[in-house]
Amino acid sequence: MRKYIAGWLFSLSLISAQHICYSIDKSQIISNLDSPEGVRIAFDSTSLLKNEQNFSVWVEFDTARYIPYAGRADLQCCQGKKQGDYACYGDDDGGTIEIRVKGKDVYFKIGTVRLAETTDDPVVYSIKGNALHYIKGTVTPCKRSLDAIVKAKNFEEDREKTKLAKSLAQLKDIIIYDIDYNEEVAIAVGEDNSVETREKQDRDEYYLPVTLYSFDKGKHWKRSSQGDIPKRRVVMLEGKKAVAVGSVEGAGGYIFLTENGGADWETVYEDGFLYDIAMHGKSLIAVGYKILKSNDIKRWRAVKSECRELYAVMSLDKKRLVASGNGEICFSKDSGESWHRAKIAEEEEALRGIMMEHLYRKGGKLYVWARHPEGFTLVSSDNGEHWKYEE
Numbered sequence: 298m299r300k301y302i303a304g305w306l307f308s309l310s311l312i313s314a315q316h317i318c319y320s321i322d323k324s325q326i327i328s329n330l331d332s333p334e335g336v337r338i339a340f341d342s343t344s345l346l347k348n349e350q351n352f353s354v355w356v357e358f359d360t361a362r363y364i365p366y367a368g369r370a371d372l373q374c375c376q377g378k379k380q381g382d383y384a385c386y387g388d389d390d391g392g393t394i395e396i397r398v399k400g401k402d403v404y405f406k407i408g409t410v411r412l413a414e415t416t417d418d419p420v421v422y423s424i425k426g427n428a429l430h431y432i433k434g435t436v437t438p439c440k441r442s443l444d445a446i447v448k449a450k451n452f453e454e455d456r457e458k459t460k461l462a463k464s465l466a467q468l469k470d471i472i473i474y475d476i477d478y479n480e481e482v483a484i485a486v487g488e489d490n491s492v493e494t495r496e497k498q499d500r501d502e503y504y505l506p507v508t509l510y511s512f513d514k515g516k517h518w519k520r521s522s523q524g525d526i527p528k529r530r531v532v533m534l535e536g537k538k539a540v541a542v543g544s545v546e547g548a549g550g551y552i553f554l555t556e557n558g559g560a561d562w563e564t565v566y567e568d569g570f571l572y573d574i575a576m577h578g579k580s581l582i583a584v585g586y587k588i589l590k591s592n593d594i595k596r597w598r599a600v601k602s603e604c605r606e607l608y609a610v611m612s613l614d615k616k617r618l619v620a621s622g623n624g625e626i627c628f629s630k631d632s633g634e635s636w637h638r639a640k641i642a643e644e645e646e647a648l649r650g651i652m653m654e655h656l657y658r659k660g661g662k663l664y665v666w667a668r669h670p671e672g673f674t675l676v677s678s679d680n681g682e683h684w685k686y687e688e
Contacts, residue, residue, distance in 0.1 A: 319434030464515030510559030
């Protein structure tokens with residue numbers, strides 16, 4: 298039995314003081330995000346209470362878990378047949394909400410509201426309410442948003458990473474893919490989403506790679522001037538050393554090394570597509586269209602694998618690792634020297650083409666969340682060798 302999962306977003310949208318926000322009872326919605334908590338709906342209070350013809354509504358999926366590139370779904374609203382009744386619609390079937398204003402009370406009738414990962418990608422996240430009944434909204438403080446849009450993996454499991462992510466609020470139009478740190482330095486990797494920056498560099502169609510580093514636990518961030526390839530994941534090593542992986546269409550995958558805390562980077566591997574990297578003892582494992590292993594950072598070799606396209610990798614113990622990807626999960630019991638396809642109960646064929654990149658461990662079990670409009674989670678109790686749908 299597949300289970301819808303909901304959750305609160307990591308304070309991503311740009312809601313300012315002139316807006317008013319309403320929370321919705323979490324029991325009134327279902328979602329394909331983690332940890333059911335509810336949603337927050339925000340709009341211009343002046344426009345709404347003056348019964349103006351048109352205004353915008355933002356539906357925020359407010360979760361500690363990451364949402365790539367965007368943290369809100371925008372809907373345009375217009376007045377319905379009655380004064381104080383509005384119908385709101387998102388672009389390209391992005392969602393529907395009906396709003397009813399009665400005095401100081403506001404009610405919402407929620408259909409399905411969707412949030413695309415990017416403007417070009419298909420919809421992957423959604424919330425759904427009972428479209429037949431109005432739900433009373435409760436006025437709630439509009440959370441102070443980050444000027445930096447943060448995309449990270451499992452920040453909620455690491456308080457220090459959460460603090461570092463929040464410290465990026467001083468930076469505008471930055472998309473952060475990953476953050477890692479040690480006692481000496483913190484490094485954040487991502488892309489610059491600034492229209493001004495793209496225009497200056499004649500790169501209107503693309504986001505620009507950005508690497509940020511801090512030697513004072515996020516109080517001040519500096520920007521590396523190097524690199525045309527977006528770094529997707531970063532792993533801190535000893536001292537000021539770190540490695541990162543990144544890929545770009547038409548250019549392949551790369552592994553980068555810095556020895557001065559992120560200021561300068563050199564390419565130590567170039568081939569295929571690479572999406573994630575992890576420490577395993579004294580070795581490093583990188584995954585993508587192949588699985589690579591290195592014992593000395595600069596020399597990498599491909600290892601045997603039954604999986605063809607992996608997006609996330611995790612070290613479990615001295616010998617075991619697990620990786621998830623495009624409709625497939627692989628595990629290793631020999632420190633990453635060989636990888637075998639895991640068995641997935643029931644609809645294994647139906648998983649083809651479904652991205653499974655949110656891999657995490659909780660309560661002694663492994664979980665992987667599938668990026669899919671209906672959203673579902675697979676769970677393993679034997680270190681990733683067998684998986685079933687979470688009930």
